[in-house]
Amino acid sequence: MKHQPEAHNLSNEQAGNSGFSDDGKNTIGSQLASRLREAIISGDLEAGSKINLDRARQSFNVSLSPLREGLARLISDGLVEFEDNRGYRVSPVSLANLEEITSLREEFEVFALKESIRVGDVEWESNVMRMLHKLNRAERDANKPETLEHWEAVHRDFHLTLISGCGKPLLLHFCKTLLNLNDRYRRTFLTQTSGDRNVNQEHSEIAQGAVARDSDYAAEQLRQHIHRTGTNLLGHLTRTGVVR
Amino acid sequence: MKHQPEAHNLSNEQAGNSGFSDDGKNTIGSQLASRLREAIISGDLEAGSKINLDRARQSFNVSLSPLREGLARLISDGLVEFEDNRGYRVSPVSLANLEEITSLREEFEVFALKESIRVGDVEWESNVMRMLHKLNRAERDANKPETLEHWEAVHRDFHLTLISGCGKPLLLHFCKTLLNLNDRYRRTFLTQTSGDRNVNQEHSEIAQGAVARDSDYAAEQLRQHIHRTGTNLLGHLTRTGVVR
DNA sequence: GTTACAAGAATAATCGATTATTTGTCAAGC
DNA sequence: GCTTGACAAATAATCGATTATTCTTGTAAC
Numbered sequence: 001m002k003h004q005p006e007a008h009n010l011s012n013e014q015a016g017n018s019g020f021s022d023d024g025k026n027t028i029g030s031q032l033a034s035r036l037r038e039a040i041i042s043g044d045l046e047a048g049s050k051i052n053l054d055r056a057r058q059s060f061n062v063s064l065s066p067l068r069e070g071l072a073r074l075i076s077d078g079l080v081e082f083e084d085n086r087g088y089r090v091s092p093v094s095l096a097n098l099e100e101i102t103s104l105r106e107e108f109e110v111f112a113l114k115e116s117i118r119v120g121d122v123e124w125e126s127n128v129m130r131m132l133h134k135l136n137r138a139e140r141d142a143n144k145p146e147t148l149e150h151w152e153a154v155h156r157d158f159h160l161t162l163i164s165g166c167g168k169p170l171l172l173h174f175c176k177t178l179l180n181l182n183d184r185y186r187r188t189f190l191t192q193t194s195g196d197r198n199v200n201q202e203h204s205e206i207a208q209g210a211v212a213r214d215s216d217y218a219a220e221q222l223r224q225h226i227h228r229t230g231t232n233l234l235g236h237l238t239r240t241g242v243v244r
Numbered sequence: 245m246k247h248q249p250e251a252h253n254l255s256n257e258q259a260g261n262s263g264f265s266d267d268g269k270n271t272i273g274s275q276l277a278s279r280l281r282e283a284i285i286s287g288d289l290e291a292g293s294k295i296n297l298d299r300a301r302q303s304f305n306v307s308l309s310p311l312r313e314g315l316a317r318l319i320s321d322g323l324v325e326f327e328d329n330r331g332y333r334v335s336p337v338s339l340a341n342l343e344e345i346t347s348l349r350e351e352f353e354v355f356a357l358k359e360s361i362r363v364g365d366v367e368w369e370s371n372v373m374r375m376l377h378k379l380n381r382a383e384r385d386a387n388k389p390e391t392l393e394h395w396e397a398v399h400r401d402f403h404l405t406l407i408s409g410c411g412k413p414l415l416l417h418f419c420k421t422l423l424n425l426n427d428r429y430r431r432t433f434l435t436q437t438s439g440d441r442n443v444n445q446e447h448s449e450i451a452q453g454a455v456a457r458d459s460d461y462a463a464e465q466l467r468q469h470i471h472r473t474g475t476n477l478l479g480h481l482t483r484t485g486v487v488r
Numbered sequence: 489g490t491t492a493c494a495a496g497a498a499t500a501a502t503c504g505a506t507t508a509t510t511t512g513t514c515a516a517g518c
Numbered sequence: 519g520c521t522t523g524a525c526a527a528a529t530a531a532t533c534g535a536t537t538a539t540t541c542t543t544g545t546a547a548c
Contacts, residue, residue, distance in 0.1 A: 027328045027501060027539095029316075053530065063503045065309055068531085072273075072313045076320025076421075078414060084271045085509055087530055100412050107355055168344050170322065170425075174418055177320075181414075271509095271531060297500065307533045312501085329539055331500060 028062055032070030035060070040079045040090055041180055042149075043188035048092035051080075077177055079184075093185065093243050095234065101181050102230030108178065109226060110219050112163035112171050113206075117215045120165025125211045131158040132207040136200050152187055158203065162210060162222070185233050189240070197228060272306055276314030279304070284323045284334055285424055286393075287432035292336035295324075321421055323428075337429065337487050339478065345425050346474030352422065353470060354463050356407035356415050357450075361459045364409025369455045375405040376451040380444050396431055402447065406454060406466070429477050433484070441472060 026034075039045045057067055071088045074080040082088050116124060135158045140151040156179055163175055202225045209218030237243045270278075283289045301311055315332045318324040326332050360368060379402045384395040400423055407419055446469045453462030481487045 029501075030328050052528095054528090064531090065312070065502055068309070068313055069316045069501095072316035073319055075317055076417075078417070084274050085530060097414075100414050104412070104415055104418075108352075111351055168348070170341075170344050170422075171348055173320075173322070174348075178414075273531075296498095298498090308501090309532055313531095329500060 027066070029066035029069040032060065032062060032066055033073045036070050036074055037077070037079060037180070040074070041184045041187060043184065045090050047090055047184070047188070049090050051088040051090065053087060078181055093188075095237060095243060097181075098185055098230065098233060098237065098243075101178055101185075102226060102233075105175075105178050105182060105226045105230075106223050108171065109159070109163060109175050110223050112166045112168070112175055113210065113222050114215050114219050115168060115171070116163050116165035117210055117213050117218060119167050124161075124165030127161050127164065128207050128210055131161040132203060134158070135203055148187075152183060156183060158207075162206065182229075185237075186229070189236050189242070190233060197232075202228075271310070273310035273313040276304065276306060276310055277317045280314050280318055281321070281323060281424070284318070285428045285431060287428065289334050291334055291428070291432070293334050295332040295334065297331060322425055337432075339481060339487060341425075342429055342474065342477060342481065342487075345422055345429075346470060346477075349419075349422050349426060349470045349474075350467050352415065353403070353407060353419050354467050356410045356412070356419055357454065357466050358459050358463050359412060359415070360407050360409035361454055361457050361462060363411050368405075368409030371405050371408065372451050372454055375402040376447060378402070379447055392431075396427060400427060402451075406450065426473075429481075430473070433480050433486070434477060441476075446472075 036045070040047075045051070051071065053064060053067060057064055060067065071080055071082075075082050079091055080088050081091050131154070135151075135154050138151045138154045139147045141147045159179060160172070160176065163172065166172065202221065206218055206221045206225060209221055212218075280289070289295070295315065297308060297311060301308055304311065315324055315326075319326050323335055324332050325335050375398070379395075379398050382395045382398045383391045385391045403423060404416070404420065407416065410416065446465065450462055450465045450469060453465055456462075
């Protein structure tokens with residue numbers, strides 16, 4: 001079952017990114033890329049499902065050209081797959097895929113954090129603390145979907161901010177891609193964390209270690225944090241059996 | 245009736261690409277993505293230059309839709325940049341960019357090699373030896389441009405084969421992207437390796453270590469290999485002063 | 489001489505229609 | 519019953535033309 005992503009605002013994606021005032025003056029193609037990304041990550045567009053261009057065209061109220069262009073941009077993000085003359089489909093999910101995402105996050109995101117600790121400036125430190133506070137204050141109630149959505153956005157920003165001091169744009173791009181892919185699993189399959197975790201506590205320890213420039217400690221905390229989330233999700237998927 | 249100039253369409257692609265049997269059954273958009281990628285990596289399209297859609301449309305003998313779609317796919321590859329209403333441009337080159345590419349290759353490619361050594365099967369081992377042989381046999385003469393092009397293709401395949409046993413599609417995709425970016429620097433700025441290197445020797449040691457499953461040794465050899473190439477290129481760029 | 493601003497030119501973005509390919513269906517032949 | 523092939527429907531891909539935006543140039547005011 002797929003919703004019509006049309007209805008919701010889908011106001012511009014990376015809201016908390018870093019002071020981009022997008023003006024809403026984007027082209028249709030760009031807007032579509034954002035909306036499609038959001039629709040896929042949020043699960044509105046079901047994993048593995050084929051994207052019928054004509055229907056999509058109608059539900060988004062656009063013409064074919066910008067639609068195809070938007071979709072093309074999502075290919076390298078790993079959110080969309082494409083086959084000549086057979087069109088586009090939402091990338092499928094699988095246990096193997098989730099395992100890879102988790103292990104790569106442990107590798108890359110941790111590396112990026114170490115680099116940030118090594119070369120990040122005071123501005124970066126401040127941003128980390130700011131985002132930590134924001135995240136700790138964000139409500140997360142499985143009964144209120146809007147809080148979940150908001151929490152996800154803030155959570156994502158927190159993780160990106162953590163590694164934003166590394167001074168390596170390409171690395172950040174890769175990490176952002178992995179975070180996108182990972183978030184899809186969580187937003188689709190997980191509405192609450194397992195009871196034995198204090199996620200806020202985990203985030204605090206990572207952030208505190210980072211601004212204290214305790215590289216080894218912060219890195220290890222982040223690695224465990226990512227690993228726990230992965231294990232958690234894997235358990236869910238295995239139990240519910242929705243995914244092979 | 246459709247009047248397409250069937251005389252010389254898109255088939256001037258160099259077959260030496262990398263063992264892909266293109267079947268010729270691709271769509272124009274896909275063919276364009278490949279051709280544009282090759283044109284950028286080879287330096288045919290100058291780094292940093294603006295891509296005029298109308299001129300590109302003419303020189304490629306295609307319409308706008310597939311051209312834009314092809315370009316859109318290169319964005320996430322880091323080869324093309326895009327700005328709303330201002331169109332596409334070839335990503336610029338810079339010392340900082342090259343440094344990042346090198347350092348990320350040291351991180352990711354080495355990780356992928358270790359994983360390949362850990363879980364790669366005999367098929368992978370065999371492929372590594374095959375590509376090593378092919379590479380050792382490939383001529384590289386600065387006076388014969390076609391040998392340079394061929395060597396680049398084989399060299400690229402060698403590096404990809406080395407890490408192809410890791411069982412991590414996403415990781416391979418990232419490494420391939422980095423290799424693309426790196427190759428552009430070499431193909432644009434470097435026609436011969438510095439005299440004090442025996443590159444064939446380096447490749448042999450990496451490959452031998454890999455199939456012997458000596459993880460630490462092979463990994464360190466690869467890391468140094470990548471690092472030397474980076475240093476080498478940086479020197480060239482700095483001396484020639486073409487890049488800041 | 490410099491700035492501001494208004495055409496006009498150049499370019500990018502989008503649309504609607506057309507063409508090409510794949511997929512589904514069904515009857516004929518084995 | 520199963521395959522094969524022809525036809526039709528569905529879908530993807532492309533094109534040419536149109537619209538929107540940005541860039542350029544020339545002129546008037548100060």
